[in-house]
Amino acid sequence: MSATPLLSVRGLTRTWDGVHGCHDVSFDLYPGEVLCIVGESGSGKSTLLQALSMQAPAQRGTVSYDMCESGLTDLATLSSARLRLLARTDWGFVHQHARDGLRMQVSAGANIAERLMAVGQRHYGELREIAGAWLEKMEIDLARLDDTPHAFSGGMQQRLQIARNLVTHPRLVFMDEPTASLDVSVQARLLDLLRRLVSDLDLAAILVTHDLAVARLLAHRTLVMQGGRVVEQGLTDQILDDPQHPYTQLLVSSILQG
Amino acid sequence: MSQAQQAEHAQTLIEVRGLGKMFTLHNQGGIRLPVLQSVDFEAARGECLVLSGRSGTGKSTLLRCLYGNYLATKGSIRLRDTSAEGAPWVELTNAPEQRVLRLRRDVIGYVSQFLRAIPRVGALDVVAEPLQQRGVDRNVARARAAALLERLNLPRRLWELPPATFSGGEQQRVNIARGLIGGHPILLLDEPTASLDADNRAVVIALIREALAEGRCLIGIFHDEAVRDAVATRLLPLQPATAIA
Amino acid sequence: MTAAIAPLPAEVTTRDAHYNFGYLDESTKRMLRRALLKAVAIPGYQVPFGSREMPLPYGWGTGGIQVTAAIIGRQDVLKVIDQGSDDTTNAINIRRFFGRVTGVRTTERTAEASIIQTRHRVPETPLREGQTMVFQVPIPEPLRWLEPSETETRTMHALAEYGAMHVKLYEDIARHGHIATTYDYPVIVNQRYMMRPSPIPKFDNPKLDRNPALMLFGAGREKRVYAVPPYTSVKSLDFADHPFTVEKWSSCCAQCGATDSYLDEIITDNAGTRMFVCSDTEYCADRQAQQTIKAAEATEAAEAAEAADPAAGGVR
Numbered sequence: 001m002s003a004t005p006l007l008s009v010r011g012l013t014r015t016w017d018g019v020h021g022c023h024d025v026s027f028d029l030y031p032g033e034v035l036c037i038v039g040e041s042g043s044g045k046s047t048l049l050q051a052l053s054m055q056a057p058a059q060r061g062t063v064s065y066d067m068c069e070s071g072l073t074d075l076a077t078l079s080s081a082r083l084r085l086l087a088r089t090d091w092g093f094v095h096q097h098a099r100d101g102l103r104m105q106v107s108a109g110a111n112i113a114e115r116l117m118a119v120g121q122r123h124y125g126e127l128r129e130i131a132g133a134w135l136e137k138m139e140i141d142l143a144r145l146d147d148t149p150h151a152f153s154g155g156m157q158q159r160l161q162i163a164r165n166l167v168t169h170p171r172l173v174f175m176d177e178p179t180a181s182l183d184v185s186v187q188a189r190l191l192d193l194l195r196r197l198v199s200d201l202d203l204a205a206i207l208v209t210h211d212l213a214v215a216r217l218l219a220h221r222t223l224v225m226q227g228g229r230v231v232e233q234g235l236t237d238q239i240l241d242d243p244q245h246p247y248t249q250l251l252v253s254s255i256l257q258g
Numbered sequence: 259m260s261q262a263q264q265a266e267h268a269q270t271l272i273e274v275r276g277l278g279k280m281f282t283l284h285n286q287g288g289i290r291l292p293v294l295q296s297v298d299f300e301a302a303r304g305e306c307l308v309l310s311g312r313s314g315t316g317k318s319t320l321l322r323c324l325y326g327n328y329l330a331t332k333g334s335i336r337l338r339d340t341s342a343e344g345a346p347w348v349e350l351t352n353a354p355e356q357r358v359l360r361l362r363r364d365v366i367g368y369v370s371q372f373l374r375a376i377p378r379v380g381a382l383d384v385v386a387e388p389l390q391q392r393g394v395d396r397n398v399a400r401a402r403a404a405a406l407l408e409r410l411n412l413p414r415r416l417w418e419l420p421p422a423t424f425s426g427g428e429q430q431r432v433n434i435a436r437g438l439i440g441g442h443p444i445l446l447l448d449e450p451t452a453s454l455d456a457d458n459r460a461v462v463i464a465l466i467r468e469a470l471a472e473g474r475c476l477i478g479i480f481h482d483e484a485v486r487d488a489v490a491t492r493l494l495p496l497q498p499a500t501a502i503a
Numbered sequence: 504m505t506a507a508i509a510p511l512p513a514e515v516t517t518r519d520a521h522y523n524f525g526y527l528d529e530s531t532k533r534m535l536r537r538a539l540l541k542a543v544a545i546p547g548y549q550v551p552f553g554s555r556e557m558p559l560p561y562g563w564g565t566g567g568i569q570v571t572a573a574i575i576g577r578q579d580v581l582k583v584i585d586q587g588s589d590d591t592t593n594a595i596n597i598r599r600f601f602g603r604v605t606g607v608r609t610t611e612r613t614a615e616a617s618i619i620q621t622r623h624r625v626p627e628t629p630l631r632e633g634q635t636m637v638f639q640v641p642i643p644e645p646l647r648w649l650e651p652s653e654t655e656t657r658t659m660h661a662l663a664e665y666g667a668m669h670v671k672l673y674e675d676i677a678r679h680g681h682i683a684t685t686y687d688y689p690v691i692v693n694q695r696y697m698m699r700p701s702p703i704p705k706f707d708n709p710k711l712d713r714n715p716a717l718m719l720f721g722a723g724r725e726k727r728v729y730a731v732p733p734y735t736s737v738k739s740l741d742f743a744d745h746p747f748t749v750e751k752w753s754s755c756c757a758q759c760g761a762t763d764s765y766l767d768e769i770i771t772d773n774a775g776t777r778m779f780v781c782s783d784t785e786y787c788a789d790r791q792a793q794q795t796i797k798a799a800e801a802t803e804a805a806e807a808a809e810a811a812d813p814a815a816g817g818v819r
Contacts, residue, residue, distance in 0.1 A: 030356050081662045088664075103649070103670070107677055110670045117673065118666025124676050124742040146677045192378040199390070217376065221355050235326060235355050242328040246284030253285065 004066050006031045006172060006204050007052070012061035014051040015228070022048040023228045024061070031171065034198055034205045036219035036236060038212060038251070044228035045208045046176060052206060053093055053174045054083055065172075088118055092165030092173035096180050098157035101164065102149050108135060108160055109145040115168045134163040138193065155186035159193065166201065175207045179214060191217050212255055216240055224248045269302040271338045271444050271475045272324070273347075278332030278499070279319055293319045295499035297333070303443070306466065306476040306489045311496040317479045318371075320496065321446045324477065325368045326350055326358045340365055340443045363391055366444040369437030371452065372429075380418040381432050382407065388440040399439075406435040410461055426453035438465055445469065447478035451485050463488045518606030525572040526604040531555055535573035535728070539719060542730035547692030548660070549643050554726040564597060564622055565723030567639035571601065571620050574635065574719075581609045582616035587624040587765065587782035594622075611785050623686075625707040627764045627786040630716035632733060638701040640722040643729065645689045645699045665697050668740060676745055685750065691738045692731055700737075706749045706765045711737040756781045759790035 005028035015021030022044035029035050039045040050056040052063055054075050067073045068090070075083065087093070095101040102111055112131040113121075121127055132142050138159040140152075149157050158178065165173060178194070179187040195218055198205060207218060215222050215236050222236040224247065232245040243249045279294035293316040301307045309317040322328040324335060335350040341364035348357065362368075367388070376384065382403050389399035407417060410431040416424065421432050430453045437445060447466075451459045459482070466489045469476060480486040518524070525532060531553070538552040557565040575581065581601055585594040589611040597620065598609050610616050613628040620637040630636065646656045649667050659665070668689055675683040688705040692698045700711060701720060711718060711731060718731040731737060741747040755762045757778040764786060766779040781787035 028356075033356070033359075084658075084662060084664070106670055106674050109677060110673045113673060114666060114670050116666075117669040118664060120666075122669070122743045124673060125744050127673065128677075188377040192376070195376070195379075216374075220359055234329075235358060237327050238329060241322070242281075244282075244329065249284050 004072055005029055006033075006066050007206075008062075008064040008072060009052065010062050010064075012048070012051055012058055012063060014047055014056060014058040016047070020044070020047075021228055022051065022225070025223075025230055026061075027223065027230075027233065029172075029204055029206065031204055032198075032202045033221065034203075034207060034219045036215035036222045037206065037208045037225060038210065038215050038222055039225035040210055040251075042227075043225040045225050047228075048225070049174055049176055049206065049208045053087070053091070055093075088115055089168045090170050090172065092162075092170045094158075094162055094165055094173065094175040094178050096177040098149065098154065098161045098181075101161040102157065104149050107146045107148055108140070108152070111149065111160060112163050112167055115164065119168065130167065134167055135160075138163045139189075153186075154182055155190060158182060158190055162194070162197070166197065166203075169201070171204060173203055173205045175205060177209055178207070179211070180209070194218060212240060212251065224251065269304075270300050271303060271340070272477070273300045273336045274298060274324070274333070275336075276333035277320070277323065277330055277335060279316065279323055279328060280331045280499075292499035294323070294330075295497070297496070299494050301444075301475050301477055303473040303475050304470050304491070306470055306478065306491045308486050308490040308493050309477065309479050309496060310486075310493050312498075315496040315498050317496060318448055321368070321448050321477065321479065324350075325362070325366060325446055326353075327368075337361060337365060337444065363388075363440075365442060366446065367437050367440050367442035369433050369445070369447045369450050371449045376420070377422065378420055381412065381421050381424070382417040384421060384432055385435040385439055388436060392440070402439060403435065406439055407431070409465070410435055411458055427455065427458065430454060431458065434462060434465070438469065441472075442474070444475045444477070447476060447480075449479055449481060451480065451482055459485055519603045522604045524577075524605055525575055526558075526600075527555060527569065527572045532573045535569060538728050539570065539573065539730060542719070542728050543717070543732050545696070546731055546735050547690075547696030547698040547729060549727040549729045551726055552728055554723050557723065558600075559596075561724035562641065564593065564620075564639040566721030566725075566728070567620050567622070567637050567723075568597060568600070568721075569723060570637045570719050570721035570728060571618060572604075574637075575601065575605055575607060575618060577605070577607060579607050579617045580615055581605075581607055582611060582613060582619045583609070583621075584619070584624060584626065584783075584785075585622045587626075587767075588784045590784065612789075613785055621703075623702050623704075624765070624782060625703055625710045627761075627781070627783040628789075630714055632715040634716040636714075636716055636718045638703070638718065638720045640699065640701045640720045640727075641724070643699060643720070643722040643725050643727040645697050660696060663695065665691075668697060669742070672740060672742065672745075676742070682741065682745060682747075688747075689740050691740065693735050694738075697740075698729060698731075698737075704750065704765055705739065705747070708737070708739045708747075709749065713737075752779055754779050756787060756790075759787045759794065761787065761790055 007029040010026050012025040013023050025048055037045045037048060051058045054063065063075045064072045065075055093101065109128060109131040112134050113127040116127055116130065132145055135145055136142055140156055140159060149160060152160060179190050182190060191214060197203060209215060219236045221234065222239045223230050224232045224239065224245065226247045232239060232243065232248045239248060240252055243252050275298055277294055277297040281291040281293060283289050297320060309320060311317060319328060323330050330351050336347045337350055338345045339348045339361060348361065350358065382400055385403035385407060386399035389402060390396055412428060412431050416428060421429050430450065434450050451462050454462065463485060466476060523529065535552055538550045542548065542550045555569060557568055559565060581598065583589065583594045583598040585591040588594060601607060602609055613619065613626040616634065618635050618637060619626065622639045644656055645668060646659055648671065650656050650659065672682050686704045687699055687702040688708055690698050690700055690708060700708060713734050713736060715733050717733055720729045739747040752766050756764065756766060758780050761781055764781045764783060767782045768777055768779055770777050
């Protein structure tokens, strides 16, 4: 058991008009843990993710990350240069729509290898090899390495986006509704892939979703959000099997049983 | 405590005191359902404690509380954390989530009635997973899973298929294998033989006896009297909860 | 003795008094010079400036002209080339423009010039300390192809986030088997800023590295200037296993026999007959003149030898 959390959040508040957003969120995330933030539209979950990943400034509260060199560090004290470097190497961010997280006009191989080039990798042959290995890990045919993402299906684009994020072996990955834009049959494949990746690579992940089934499948722990606040948090199976808060009970009972 | 008592206490792995569980259904007018009330017991290595009582007396609920799947509303559940130095006692009801996850990984296992099927993962890998999570090499884990499935007579052709399409009995055997493979010192079993034929029930009984001989502590619900009689070392009768306490 | 090459007649025009010296007003020139000082202080960094309306449209060298106008003085000698040649329409027009608004001496000889304004080539003749090259630049931003946002590219420069540029090179190799960029090839200046050297062929990139001359770059439409001070390192981007290489030709210049200059390919008839000639017309003409003189000297020497000893069989 790691004594230090990987990410430590205290009293995080971010609103864009003083009212709407997320309020007073606190939790710790440990290495290799998957945390799901569930809520319906307007619950503040996407705002929370933006604030956690330091893409939007918070009005109150702190987000601290266990940096390799300096231990648990308040991210607000980092320079923007350091923060950008962190986001490009030790973190990943998977967008709901793959096109927001890919360079659509360059090849799959270039998309995957870019982060490595950004940190100084300068051997074309090696870059290509690493990109190819990741493509195969994402169950995409190696022959597609030089194709641009335009030629990929939605599910493939999403898998490519994930590979692009993982190539620098980040310890923490943020995901914003990674399966919401995909057909149901494609979702299952992606979720299975994510499950295996999290386990094989010992990734910690914070996953925003409105789909409780995704939480059940992927997350160790879950935060339930309503009206910008966390109304309940705990182990995912406990939240889904023994919900305490009225809103959580409503959410869980609303799942259509197959 | 005398030395003999100390020795015995050292073998006790789980201790429950004054456990109560009340469900509050906020969306049905806030009605409150008491299910467990004042449950007290201990269980030690080599014991198979069988929960008895009529339907609705909260047997499944109790197991789920012991696993942290349900939150106890009253009382205490203490486990020995056998994976930690000195095997200290841990209070489950207020343990941090991370601790509970680690206890589930190393100390307490659960065989439920129904298998929650993970899409696209084959039965063999479903069974091997608890070992892999502990860091065991994938091939070694798969080999041990294969051995268990073999014993449970699950046909080889099913091993690489996801269990979602299996029959009830086939799913249950996958469940049992997954629960037993980790070698957890405490194992909770909720109707593990309900869908099995006589031959497979016999296999499960043998596996349970072997687990007990290894010094594991089992707490289970068995409706089949024959199975219950074959494995139980002690019965724990549960009374229906009455008071809205 | 080598006969001295008679200097080409310098064009000296009378300055048109209707215009301020150099066309731009003094405040504008000062503003430009301040920007250029900043540019020289931070090699390769793009400095914004207030680009003025010039008497020719954007895309015709307004940036280069403004830079030259800002620095040119009465003692300067100006050379203007376009694609290596002094006698193309653009080169002639720009040279005539400066003649008219400054009255400054102009020349076609690289060695004689103090300011050389160029589009698309660096002269073959090595430059020396005290000379200034002014490059005409269409698009100053090397990352523009990848990132349309100006705010984002400025941030990338500030943080030296240049990995994306290698993406372009990677794509070239993936698509064509080699880096296909042959002109305006991106470079890293002074080990810090990434720069576009303007659309010069990559053949000329090595000339920029540690050049004794001052290099100034002006983009009129995009309103940026940048600079490479003398003796500054300029390294072309490449991969460890695909190193930077320059163009090579299978033949030499058909007119002067040079094997070390950038050659243009000229189709001479409808049958597709082609010949290669130096792009740098002055360099080529100079070499030809040298060869003519050498040949004349050789003939003189042979005739003298024969006159001294008629008995020795000679070629007559």
